[in-house]
Each structure stands twice: as C-alpha cells, then as structure tokens.
Amino acid sequence: MRQPLLELEKPEIHLWLQAVPPLEVLLPRLELLSLEERQRAGQLQLVEDRRRFLAGRLLLRTLLSHYSGIPPQAISLDRTVTGKPYWRDPPLPLQFNLSHSHQWILVGLALHRRIGVDLERIRPVPRWQRIARRYFSAAEQAYLLACPPPERDAVFLQMWTQREALLKAVGVGLAGARRLARDPGWLTLPLGVADGYVAAVAVEWERGTAEEAPPTVRLGQVPPG
Structure with missing residues (x-):
C-alpha cells in the first residue's frame, strides 16, 4: 500500500529532526542520491562528515518524496x-533547507516562502567576543556580556543559529548578517530540539498584510533507520 502524502499548508512550517544513522544503514540507500551527491x-575526507552529508541528503530526498509523491531518486x-540546495522545476512551490551538527539533522519545509534552518551542538566558543x-x-553584544559565564556559550550559539538560519534562507554569506537582522520581511525563531543542541528557523513573513499572525511551526522526529 502506498504511503499517504504528507500535507503542508501555506501558513505552516514543518521541521523534521533525525539522529544521524550509522554508515552501514546509509550505504544500501545510495541509489536514491544523484551521481553528483x-x-x-x-570527496569528504572524514568519515563522520561523509556520514552526516549522506544522512542529510537521504533525509531531504525522502521528505520531499513524502510531500510530492515523486520517488526520491527522481527529484532534481x-x-x-552559495551552496543552498533547491529543486529544479518542482511540482509544487515547496521551499526547504537543511542543517546538521554532530549527531543530528534538521530539515525545514514551507510553501511559497523561503526558509532557512540552522542547528548547532552546544560547545565552548573561545572567540565569541571577536565574532560578536x-x-x-x-x-x-551587551546581552552576551551580561550573561553568566556558564550560560554564555549556549546563548551565543542560540543567537548564532538565528543569524545563520536567516542567511541560509536568503542564500547570502555572512557579510549581510547585520543588515538582514533588521529586515522586517523575515521572522526568525529559536527552536527547542535535542538536549545539548540549539536551533533556529527563519522564514519570509508577510507583515502588514492579511497574513499577520506568525506561521504555525510543527516539529517532528524521524526514526534514524
């Protein structure tokens, strides 16, 4: 029996989280990827980098297939x-983005509106002041300085994921970070994901129109197998 398609409405943002599967689980599914992927x-030298890349692309293709009904390997x-993945000639106006960090992958999907997601494992950030x-x-910067030191790395990385998600949604590099942060046409939200991680999603938001309420954000978890 064919699996029912996942449905996504325009006011919604769907987010999917998955633990990175072992490499032996991923390798039998490589035929779902393109030759370029x-x-x-x-070309990735480190096994863990290769594992995260394969897991991210397989999850992305699987989700796009579940929403569109097109087989994963047939999605172009x-x-x-700037390296942002997109679907050439999609059958529906589906926008998406993905991020991975350490042992988790995050994929975000929306209709009609550009979207960016970022995921970071909480860890020490020795040069946080220079980056900030x-x-x-x-x-x-003042907010970070006022943070208790034990909390500062998590707060910094949460702020960083919001900035990075916005940059990924627009498809530009870090040079436009401050300008975009003041752009009223975007909504950036922190996300509660796995323990020890922070994440954020950024989406286009039609402020000043009939669609004034923020979109509904739904977070689901995909089994790692």
Whole structure:
C-alpha cells in the first residue's frame, strides 16, 4: 500500500529532526542520491562528515518524496552559487533547507516562502567576543556580556543559529548578517530540539498584510533507520 502524502499548508512550517544513522544503514540507500551527491560525499575526507552529508541528503530526498509523491531518486536537486540546495522545476512551490551538527539533522519545509534552518551542538566558543563584534549588534553584544559565564556559550550559539538560519534562507554569506537582522520581511525563531543542541528557523513573513499572525511551526522526529 502506498504511503499517504504528507500535507503542508501555506501558513505552516514543518521541521523534521533525525539522529544521524550509522554508515552501514546509509550505504544500501545510495541509489536514491544523484551521481553528483555521491561524488561530493566521496570527496569528504572524514568519515563522520561523509556520514552526516549522506544522512542529510537521504533525509531531504525522502521528505520531499513524502510531500510530492515523486520517488526520491527522481527529484532534481541543484545548488545555488552559495551552496543552498533547491529543486529544479518542482511540482509544487515547496521551499526547504537543511542543517546538521554532530549527531543530528534538521530539515525545514514551507510553501511559497523561503526558509532557512540552522542547528548547532552546544560547545565552548573561545572567540565569541571577536565574532560578536563582527556580526552582532551592539545590543546583542551587551546581552552576551551580561550573561553568566556558564550560560554564555549556549546563548551565543542560540543567537548564532538565528543569524545563520536567516542567511541560509536568503542564500547570502555572512557579510549581510547585520543588515538582514533588521529586515522586517523575515521572522526568525529559536527552536527547542535535542538536549545539548540549539536551533533556529527563519522564514519570509508577510507583515502588514492579511497574513499577520506568525506561521504555525510543527516539529517532528524521524526514526534514524
């Protein structure tokens, strides 16, 4: 029996979280990937980097298939000049983005609106002040300085994921970070995901129109197998 399609309404944002499966679980499914994706994976020197890349692309293709009804291997994915994946000639106006960090993958999907997601494992950030001076506003820097030191790494990384998710949604590099943070056409939200991780999603938001309420965000978890 064919699995029912997943349904996504325009006001909704669907987020899917998955633990990175072992490499032996991923390898039998490589035929679902394009030749270019398999070649990119083969160029990664570290086994863990290869595992995360394969897991991310397999999860993305599987989800796109569940929403569109098209087989995963028949989906034509390409990359922008900044590396953001997109679907050439999709059958529905589906926008998506993905992120992976350590042992988790996060995929975000929306209709009609650009979307970006970012996921980070909480860890020490030795040069947080230098990074904050370059990419964060004066108010954000002051907030970080006022944080209790034991909490600062998590707070910094939460702020960083929101900035990175926005940049990924727009498809630009870090140079536009401060300007985009003040753009009223975007909504950026922190996410509660796995223990020891922080995440964020950024989406286009039609403020000032009939669609004034923020979109509904739904987070689900995919089994790792």
